[in-house]
Structure formats: C-alpha cells, structure tokens
Amino acid sequence: MSHPQQAVSSESAAPANNTVTQTSPRHSVETTSDVPHAREARKSVPESGLRGKVIVITGAGAGIGRATAMRFAEEGAFIAAWDVSPKAGPQLESAIKWAGGDGCFQAVNVTSAEEVESATQAVLERWKRIDVLINNAGIVRDAQLVKWNGSGPESTMSEEMWDSVINVNLKGIFLTTRAVVPHMIRIGGGVILSAASVVGLLGNFGQTNYVASKAGVIGMTRTWARELGRYKIRVNAVAPGFIATDMVKAMPEKVLQAMIARTPLGRAGTPEDVANAYAWLASDQASFIHGAVISVDGGVVIGT
Numbered sequence: 264m265s266h267p268q269q270a271v272s273s274e275s276a277a278p279a280n281n282t283v284t285q286t287s288p289r290h291s292v293e294t295t296s297d298v299p300h301a302r303e304a305r306k307s308v309p310e311s312g313l314r315g316k317v318i319v320i321t322g323a324g325a326g327i328g329r330a331t332a333m334r335f336a337e338e339g340a341f342i343a344a345w346d347v348s349p350k351a352g353p354q355l356e357s358a359i360k361w362a363g364g365d366g367c368f369q370a371v372n373v374t375s376a377e378e379v380e381s382a383t384q385a386v387l388e389r390w391k392r393i394d395v396l397i398n399n400a401g402i403v404r405d406a407q408l409v410k411w412n413g414s415g416p417e418s419t420m421s422e423e424m425w426d427s428v429i430n431v432n433l434k435g436i437f438l439t440t441r442a443v444v445p446h447m448i449r450i451g452g453g454v455i456l457s458a459a460s461v462v463g464l465l466g467n468f469g470q471t472n473y474v475a476s477k478a479g480v481i482g483m484t485r486t487w488a489r490e491l492g493r494y495k496i497r498v499n500a501v502a503p504g505f506i507a508t509d510m511v512k513a514m515p516e517k518v519l520q521a522m523i524a525r526t527p528l529g530r531a532g533t534p535e536d537v538a539n540a541y542a543w544l545a546s547d548q549a550s551f552i553h554g555a556v557i558s559v560d561g562g563v564v565i566g567t
C-alpha cells in the first residue's frame with residue numbers, strides 16, 4: 264500500500280495549453296486560468312491533522328483495533344498499541360512502521376488500574392503526550408438470562424459472565440480514560456473515542472451483559488462530553504453493527520446469515536469500515552463532533 268501522503272509527480276501528468284496540474288500531498292486538482300472560481304478549486308482538501316499525533320488504542324492486537332492502528336499509521340501517527348494478549352506485538356509494531364507511522368506495543372489488561380497507569384506513563388516517557396485515546400478492547404460472553412431447560416426455567420448467565428464483560432467493556436474504559444484525561448488537559452485538549460455497539464441502542468437476544476456494557480459506554484460518552492468539552496477534549500462513541508472479526512466469526516453460520524439479512528446494505532462490515540470512522544472522528548475535520556454515537560452498521564440501527 265502506498266503512503267497516502269506521497270506526492271504524485273506533476274511533470275509527467277502536465278497537460279498542454281494553459282492547464283495546470285497542482286499537486287498536494289493528498290491529491291491532484293486540474294484547473295485552468297479560464298475556470299470560474301479557480302481560486303476555490305485550488306484550495307486543497309484539509310489535512311486530517313493526525314500526522315505526528317500520539318494515539319493510544321486498546322485491544323489493538325486483533326480485529327477492529329488492529330485495523331485502527333494501521334489506519335492511524337497510514338496518517339503518520341504514533342501508535343501505542345495495547346492488548347492483553349502479547350502475541351500480536353512484534354508483527355504489529357513492524358506493520359505500523361511499514362504503513363508510515365511509529366508504533367510501540369504494550370501488554371496491558373484494561374481491567375487493571377495499575378497496568379493502565381504504568382502503560383500511560385510509558386507512553387508519556389516515549390512521546391511526551393497523548394492526543395487520542397481509542398477505547399476499543401471488548402469481549403463477549405453470551406447467554407440468555409433465563410432459559411427453559413425442558414423441565415423448568417434455569418438461569419444461564421452466570422455472575423462470572425456478567426462480571427467479566429462489565430469489567431473489560433465498561434470498567435476498562437473508565438480506567439483507561441481516567442488515566443489519560445489529565446494528560447490531555449495539560450496539553451490543552453484531545454480526543455476520546457469508545458467502542459459502543461448497535462446492540463447498546465437496540466438490545467439483543469442473549470447479550471444482557473454485553474448490551475449493558477455498551478449502553479453504559481454511550482452513557483459515559485455523553486457524560487464525558489459534558490464534563491470535558493471545557494478542556495477541548497472531544498468525546499464520541501462508535502456503534503458498529505455486524506463486523507467480520509474473530510469476535511463474530513465464531514458464531515454459527517445460521518446466526519451470521521441472519522445478521523447479514525438484518526443489514527440493509529446486505530453485507531458484514533469490515534474492520535476497516537470502523538477504523539475509517541475512528542480516523543475521521545479523531546481528525547480536525549470532525550472538530551465540532553462531540554457527544555455523538557456514530558453508527559457504522561450498514562443500516563441495522565434503522566430496524567427492519
């Protein structure tokens with residue numbers, strides 16, 4: 264993949280007559296001196312402003328988190344990639360560098376305040392600042408609240424299933440955001456983005472714990488938007504629909520097909536679909552987007 268900010272040679276493409284091909288780091292625009300509003304046409308597309316920014320991404324070892332790390336690397340950002348599982352680390356660091364960023368992998372369990380605090384300090388020691396936090400780490404432990412087992416009702420969602428999902432998906436975001444925000448305030452602003460889900464808006468069969476966590480993420484996002492706007496910290500959530508990652512690939516084929524059938528665009532999303540939303544929300548182009556929950560779901564949220 265070529266680096267997005269590589270300039271294209273204008274010489275070989277220069278047309279005859281009085282036409283001028285302008286090159287910008289992102290694109291080329293053809294203008295002629297006769298074209299009305301040529302001045303406007305010469306304006307370049309605004310930069311994302313992400314080059315050189317320091318981005319912390321939790322759960323960056325796989326799926327949406329990994330795609331997001333790569334997407335920000337393409338923008339020339341510095342990526343602190345956190346994941347509870349260390350196995351993706353070395354490969355991810357070199358992939359980030361190859362894509363145009365600089366990256367450092369840290370084994371961090373977001374449910375541990377101690378690990379989150381010390382990983383935050385390590386990022387500050389290396390890059391002196393944190394500009395963007397992407398709270399992406401999340402897990403599922405699905406079961407119905409109560410099920411008819413043939414002879415009677417039986418509760419099937421254990422306390423352990425509830426606690427583990429709430430710990431990672433909700434408390435993890437609380438701990439990480441709490442650790443990072445003071446440093447954003449010190450540098451005069453930042454961006455916090457968190458993984459909600461379409462099911463946090465709609466509810467979902469068999470996902471009491473997961474839905475509660477994702478509805479909680481939406482609530483925290485709106486609360487922090489109120490609390491942190493005065494410090495120029497923008498806070499938003501992304502609500503993905505059905506995205507083809509390991510988290511959903513484990514589901515039975517019948518369930519996968521049913522989920523696609525509920526998606527008006529008729530396909531599963533890709534991790535890159537969500538990564539693009541994060542990159543835009545973190546960019547200067549989204550400078551007035553605050554307290555929002557952006558659906559990236561192929562239309563699932565509008566219902567069937």
Ligand SMILES: NC(=O)c1ccc[n+]([C@@H]2O[C@H](COP(=O)([O-])OP(=O)(O)OC[C@H]3O[C@@H](n4cnc5c(N)ncnc54)[C@H](O)[C@@H]3O)[C@@H](O)[C@H]2O)c1
Nearest residue numbers: 322324325326327347372373400401458460503506508510
């Ligand atoms: N895939 C979907 O369809 C979908 C839909 C809606 C929302 N989401 C949300 O998007 C996020 C990413 O989902 P995904 O599909 O890429 O998941 P995934 O399972 O592919 O990847 C999740 C990553 O998080 C890491 N992780 C798990 N527990 C952690 C912990 N305690 N500390 C640090 N890292 C931890 C895992 O090791 C893994 O690398 C999640 O929050 C998920 O709830 C996903």
